Amino acid sequence: MNRHLTVGVVWLSSLVLLACPHRADFGKDGAPRSAEDLLDRVNIAEAQVISIEGDSKITVESAQGKGSTSMFVSVLHPSRLRLEVLDFFGRPQGALVTDGETCALHDAQHARFFRGPASPANLGRLLPVAIPPAELVALMLGRAPRIPQESLEMRFDEDTQLLVLVLKRGPVTQTLHVHPPEYRVVKSHVEGIAAYDVTFEGIQDIGRLNYPRRVVLVSEAGQTRAQLDYKDVTVNQTPDLTTFELEVPPNVPELQVDERGLLLDGGVP
Template identity: 45%
Template sequence: MNRAAAAIFLALLCSGCPKRIDFGPQGHITQAEELFRLVSAAQDRVATLQGDGKIRVESPQGSGTVSAWLSASRPGLLRVEMFDFFNRPIAVLVTDGQRFGLFQAQENKFYQGPATPRNLSRFLPVALPSEELVSVMLGKVPFIPADRMTLSLDEKERMYVLTLHRGAVSQVLHVHPKHLRVVRSEVRGLQAYGLEYDHFKEQGELVFPHDVTLRAPTADMSLGLRYTGITLNESPDLTLFDLSAPEDVPVVEVDEGGQSLPPVALPPASPGS
């Protein structure tokens, strides 16, 4: 065999060999409980986020992408501003975890009331508590309360597969072997949304996903966030979460189910006032 043929043979042979999995400084983890502890610690390191992004929605009713400015802080502080193609404001959502305020530019109305999942879904097409929504945006996967765990290694996908079990319900977590961050989460045996995280980037000592996708299979809908320029773990500006209505904008008070409440009648003016 001449040198050229030998080189080609070796190249083909190597291309068919599986690449070694980079397990990072922790090495290959074989215990499910240990991996769960490390994954939980890794995703708990991010507490605040602020910056620009894109929000994309895909559903049977339509699909589209808008620009956004976001500020989120655990446990439930959230501000999201949406803009159209010409950078004109579309809507602004603010919540402190207990109450919410939503300015709809097209209607020129300001909705306010309890920060229930139903009310927050006026702005984003997902019905989640504010604390859970903030967690998802910060790359933190909500876990089911497991009574046992199992661990395997998917060598084809080059991922850990950590499964949490709770009776007939299970949560399958695909975990990056080096960064120990959840790449995909799927709950089985229960109607629940799935999560996908992608485009992990190092920011200082943190590794953070810049693509977040939430999928609701029963509704054939997905909500995606792509962060384009963000900072992490900076002290939040609490004035951003002020729930006051803009000046000269009609206020609509809604109940927990999103139904408009009648305006509060003002007491009659006293004589001579």
């Protein structure tokens, strides 16, 4: 065969291969048959992971600036949580625990200890955004909190090769971008109410399980972006429940606060 003809055939073949879209892998059960089927698969995928414990890094960007710190995390579905913010030398600067109903916070930098309801305001003393504990735990376990939908729609995005699930309730719409065949949500966007966007990145397999190594939350209203990167963690090893308890350190005053974060005695925390 003529050399130039051979080169031309190879070149044309390459163009054909590049032009052929990559077919999505929908797994052993094939493509979802309906929006309800897709939502069921997402629920099953997210239910795989019930606990994560270990070292992480949190990076926050806000109107006040940008910074990052190391953080020990212990998360247990549905609403148990322990966070320890560490300094450069690994010394605790703050600790927060909650069982979903009550929470305790030790502010080591200012030698104060708060105890009260597990409200968004009280959790927000340590965190860059104010979120209910069960919702925060869900996010940290790689689950996208969802609106209570009245209707569902599904489509396939050829460009991203992702399934798109749209949940609607009145004027509120939530759009979930789902990656097959894991059926993990990789992005959630809500319109119609003040809310936050979340992305899940770096999906990692552990045996038959998988979970995102990075969780990014963006609050346009609060002008805040928080990124959690898991470093050395264990998955689905049930932690000791005493992990979610926090005792008052010696010589540190204990302050009782209400759900708004205000002192019960009327003082200013």
